[in-house]
Amino acid sequence: MAFGGTVAASVETIRKAIEPVVQAAGADLEELQIQQAGRREIVRVVVDRDGGIDLNLVSDISREISVILDNEPFNSEFAGTFVLEVTSPGVDRPLTQLKHWRRSHDRLIDVELTDGSQFTGRITSTTDDVIVFTVTQGKTQEERTVAFADIKRGKVQVEFNRVTTEDEGDVADGH
Structure with a gap:
């Protein structure tokens, strides 16, 4: 992936594109990672909100993010070879904030x-x-x-x- 030449730049570009969707759903974007997995890239998005997050909200956010990543400028970079994972932090996350x-x-x-x-x-x-x-x-x-x-x-x-x-x-x- 080459938005600006580095994965860090790519993460920041995607963050700017998807954060408004996550916030509109009443959640916070806790973490965004891009990892290479063979020929594919895994885009891992961790979301949370006060009161916890349920599966329906995760599903809604996932659909909206997928639409963003399936369109320009992202679709030409991914060329359909990415896996989107949207999840909650889980109980094993360290409490840092x-x-x-x-x-x-x-x-x-x-x-x-x-x-x-x-x-x-x-x-x-x-x-x-x-x-x-x-x-x-x-x-x-x-x-x-x-x-x-x-x-x-x-x-x-x-x-x-x-x-x-x-x-x-x-x-x-x-x-």
């Missing part, structure tokens, strides 16, 4: 602070510069407030058997 933390509300997070200390807590609230966690130690719970600037990294823990208050209502209703 404040919006990632906000979108992980009520999830259990492994947190590493800039001072090297670590803890696991459930996000209960976020503001522009602070994240509040509920940290469970044995049978006790405590609230822990951490400045976003003090967080080095975070990763969502996958929980398979967590019962939420919504789930408890379903059980009581017989569902």
Whole structure:
């Protein structure tokens, strides 16, 4: 691919073309990659939004991006030899931006602070510069407030058997 001669320039050209479509759908363009796979190129687009993203929205965004990439100037560069993948970030994405933390509300997070200390807590609230966690130690719970600037990294823990208050209502209703 040769928009401006480099893959980086190509990514930026495509980003400028598709970002308005993603934003019009109420989502954010989290990541855009172009990878060579044999004779084809894989265009990987990662989208997300507050409240999560569902399959219908991913499908709608994918169709709109496909129309863009199937037309000039992109169709002559790809010549029909690209695979478009539009997806959500997944739970294994590291939490690097404040919006990632906000979108992980009520999830259990492994947190590493800039001072090297670590803890696991459930996000209960976020503001522009602070994240509040509920940290469970044995049978006790405590609230822990951490400045976003003090967080080095975070990763969502996958929980398979967590019962939420919504789930408890379903059980009581017989569902």
